[in-house]
Amino acid sequence: MTLSRRELLRGSLLTGGAGVVASLAGLPFSGAGMAAAPKAQIQTPGAYRFSVGNFEVTALLDGYIDADPTLIPSYDGQAATKLYQDQFRPPLADKIRIPINSFVINTGEKVVLIDSGTADNMGPTLGQFTDNLKAAGVDPESVDAILLTHMHVDHISGITSKEGKDLFPNAELIVHKADWDFWHDDGFMSQADDFMKSNFVNARAMSAPYGKRLTLVEEDQEILPGIEAVWMPGHTPGHTGFILRSEGQELMIWGDVVHFTALQFAHPEWSIVFDSDMALAEKTRRRMLDRVSADKLAVLGSHLDFPGLGHVGRDGDRYSYHQSSWQYTL
Numbered sequence: 001m002t003l004s005r006r007e008l009l010r011g012s013l014l015t016g017g018a019g020v021v022a023s024l025a026g027l028p029f030s031g032a033g034m035a036a037a038p039k040a041q042i043q044t045p046g047a048y049r050f051s052v053g054n055f056e057v058t059a060l061l062d063g064y065i066d067a068d069p070t071l072i073p074s075y076d077g078q079a080a081t082k083l084y085q086d087q088f089r090p091p092l093a094d095k096i097r098i099p100i101n102s103f104v105i106n107t108g109e110k111v112v113l114i115d116s117g118t119a120d121n122m123g124p125t126l127g128q129f130t131d132n133l134k135a136a137g138v139d140p141e142s143v144d145a146i147l148l149t150h151m152h153v154d155h156i157s158g159i160t161s162k163e164g165k166d167l168f169p170n171a172e173l174i175v176h177k178a179d180w181d182f183w184h185d186d187g188f189m190s191q192a193d194d195f196m197k198s199n200f201v202n203a204r205a206m207s208a209p210y211g212k213r214l215t216l217v218e219e220d221q222e223i224l225p226g227i228e229a230v231w232m233p234g235h236t237p238g239h240t241g242f243i244l245r246s247e248g249q250e251l252m253i254w255g256d257v258v259h260f261t262a263l264q265f266a267h268p269e270w271s272i273v274f275d276s277d278m279a280l281a282e283k284t285r286r287r288m289l290d291r292v293s294a295d296k297l298a299v300l301g302s303h304l305d306f307p308g309l310g311h312v313g314r315d316g317d318r319y320s321y322h323q324s325s326w327q328y329t330l
Contacts, residue, residue: 037074048309059103060103060104061100063118064100065097066098084262101228117279146210147227147240149256160205160210164205227242234275262320265318266318266319290314
């Protein structure tokens with residue numbers, strides 16, 4: 001509906017409004033008789049849909065995790081507190097809340113899943129991917145391809161059941177060769193601490209059912225019509241982003257280039273200890289921030305505030321994140 005002064009003066013709205021007011025006036029309202037409804041006390045389903053040209057993209061929330069600031073070796077508590085204040089966020093407590101997002105792209109020809117959350121591996125505030133996939137109306141059997149940004153536990157755990165059954169039986173698994181090789185290397189696994197060893201075990205178990213439907217990417221290339229794989233190493237050896245292109249519109253899905261929405265745009269040097277190479281991760285982050293800010297390219301992030309969609313601005317050596325407004329029509 002389009003609202004204009006002319007329509008208002010015609011009385012089409014005012015007449016209807018007057019009728020409603022007149023009807024309400026005759027009702028016997030009593031404050032004492034109106035009981036409060038019980039609170040739901042749970043959030044609505046974590047699914048948000050928008051379009052990129054002719055592509056339809058659905059962001060899915062797996063939940064959130066509260067991260068200790070000690071995971072950021074360069075962390076400055078005073079600077080972080082000010083960033084939270086400047087961005088009108090709730091006061092920064094002793095933990096930093098991080099969402100975990102996955103995405104479904106319907107190109108009109110293919111249904112493509114990018115990452116899949118944690119399943120039940122990381123606590124009660126996570127593991128909502130499967131429920132939100134269902135709430136969004138996506139049938140797992142309709143998924144043609146699974147693209148992995150990388151094989152960490154919070155990205156791969158929703159594609160296979162605990163019993164080892166593939167949950168997307170018709171999907172091809174597409175992952176960068178450098179990531180596949182890393183997580184399947186017994187030498188690297190033997191050097192890992194207990195937490196990372198569990199990531200190695202999980203990566204192998206989750207990917208195993210797709211061994212006969214596996215494509216390994218070795219260079220930046222179009223892997224599906226309108227979807228280009230872009231190597232973004234540092235967080236893991238084969239960490240990969242994806243650029244969507246449709247009808248003159250573009251979007252970069254950048255995985256874990258940024259973990260902390262409030263902090264790392266202002267401080268790209270604040271890498272996380274889970275980066276396999278923190279210096280390279282910072283270099284990649286700066287390169288991607290330069291690219292998307294210069295090209296005004298929309299970004300979609302695995303750990304950006306849900307639904308993870310926005311743009312990046314630049315002011316000197318600092319960057320800023322601008323979350324996209326709600327898309328009302330597709």
